Amino acid sequence: MKPIYVAGPSITDHERKVVAEAMQTGWYEKPYYYCEEFQKEFARYHDRKFAVMTPNCTTSIHLLLTCLGVGEGDEVIAPDCTWIASVAPITYLKAVPIFCDISEDDWCLDPVSLESCITSKTKAIIAVDLFGNMPKMDEIRAIAEKHGIPLIEDAAEALGSTYKGTKAGKFGRASVFSFHRTKTLTTGEGGMLLTDDEELYNRCMVWRDHGRRPGGALYYNYEVTYKYMPFNLQAALGYAQFQRVDELVAIKRWHLRMYKELLAGVEDITFNAEPAHVVNGAWITGLVFGKSHRLEKGRAIEELAKLGVPARPFFYPLSSLPAFPGLLDKYSQRNKNAYDISARGINLPGAMNLEEEQLVFICEGIKKILGVA
Ligand SMILES: Cc1ncc(COP(=O)(O)O)c(C=O)c1O
Structure with a gap:
């Protein structure tokens, strides 16, 4: 019997061909071609208006929390059982992660515990679709709306999941995905942020690229921000994987x-x-x-x-x-x-x-x- 691996991707001739093509053509005329195509297709599949690819999902979360205005002393609620990446960016921003209990049946953010964690300092709620399981989205969404707190869906692990017919990644103000080498769809390292909120999207685009406005004047920066741009070859792999x-x-x-x-x-x-x-x-x-x-x-x-x-x-x-x-x-x-x-x-x-x-x-x-x- 061959060795058993806990994780690893499915890479076929299709991916090899698309990445080789990107290696040939993805520089002069088309430096972001595959990033743009992958973003467009990924957003369409999830019925989202906008997609922003980043170097990995951790950077997507960091970018998103920043652009939602999370800052020093704010509280952000997340489930206690998740990968640290769901919450590390809260700490990067000097905000405080508040660890909420999980439900016994779906192992995701528990709505009753969530409600008890909300305070006047709560700035965002992160629901994580653990292992592909779906949280009790109706209840969680209702709580977020009642308190006027933005909900983020960390769908890093949930490509292909649905809840009441809606795809994982369609919930909340924005959602994030991971294309880490262990994920169902991989780009080695990679992440994607999805949203229907145009203002938030525009802000993320500026914050992703050193405070420049997409299509704006050269070397003209409006703010000091991050550099979380994706790479065409990485996106070409994602684009090819996504076709499967x-x-x-x-x-x-x-x-x-x-x-x-x-x-x-x-x-x-x-x-x-x-x-x-x-x-x-x-x-x-x-x-x-x-x-x-x-x-x-x-x-x-x-x-x-x-x-x-x-x-x-x-x-x-x-x-x-x-x-x-x-x-x-x-x-x-x-x-x-x-x-x-x-x-x-x-x-x-x-x-x-x-x-x-x-x-x-x-x-x-x-x-x-x-x-x-
Ligand atoms: C729930 C969850 N959130 C966030 C991440 C971060 O993803 P990345 O490794 O692409 O930064 C991961 C995966 O590793 C994850 O499983």
């Missing part, structure tokens, strides 16, 4: 379906939520061991590694990490689901080149460590 979007998402959904089918007989385990109103893009298949198994994630990963099965931990609650010192006592009391679910959760391999016999092998390993093989 349905195929790429189908591979991830096949992983989730196979894991569920192959482990159907095992009791008290939970996978990515897929209620009737959600299609789950399943960037990662998450597996949470029920309490009856008495299996902590670190031990599960160790036992699986001994059997040749690589797995990763469910995101730690950010409030428990050394990166955010002094929060553990308070937040572990407050964010019960985040601490409880994270302790029992692992991420299963999700490389795009996984084959059926490998999925069977992985599931046999899981059954062995649970003593049900």
Whole structure:
């Protein structure tokens, strides 16, 4: 059997051809051709008016929070269990991340906890579509609107997910995607910001490029801002991958379906939520061991590694990490689901080149460590 990778892309002759073409033509007449085409297509697919590609998703979030006016002393609410990139830009701006609990069923921002986190300092809410799961968007949107606080959808992990027929990436004032090398669609490093708000879009375009206005006078800067421009070759890869979007998402959904089918007989385990109103893009298949198994994630990963099965931990609650010192006592009391679910959760391999016999092998390993093989 070939080695099992936890993550990795699907790159075909199609991508190789488009990138080679970009290498030939994407300089003199067309220095941003692929960036513009990719942005246009990506926005259209998500039913958004505007798209802004950036070097990665972290920079998209930084750009967006900046252009929404988040600054020193402001509070921004985000779920406790997510990748640190969702919240690091809050700290870059000297604002304060407020870690909200996650819901037991979808592992995303919990609306009840969200409401309790809102204060007069709240400047934005970031809902994260964890692993491709969709948060309770109706409730979250209603809370954001009631308090007049902009909602951001961090859809970095949710390409291909839908909620009540609407694609992930269409929620909130703006949304962001990641094309990191581990993502369903990759440009190696890459990010995209989507919005329907023209003013916000124009501001992001200026802040993306040293305070210049697109199409404006040369060497004429209106503000001191960031340099978060995308690169044509990176965009060419994204453009080519995006032409295969349905195929790429189908591979991830096949992983989730196979894991569920192959482990159907095992009791008290939970996978990515897929209620009737959600299609789950399943960037990662998450597996949470029920309490009856008495299996902590670190031990599960160790036992699986001994059997040749690589797995990763469910995101730690950010409030428990050394990166955010002094929060553990308070937040572990407050964010019960985040601490409880994270302790029992692992991420299963999700490389795009996984084959059926490998999925069977992985599931046999899981059954062995649970003593049900
Ligand atoms: C939820 C979430 N937000 C943001 C990011 C940041 O993406 P990037 O690595 O492209 O900066 C990632 C991915 O790594 C992510 O999973």
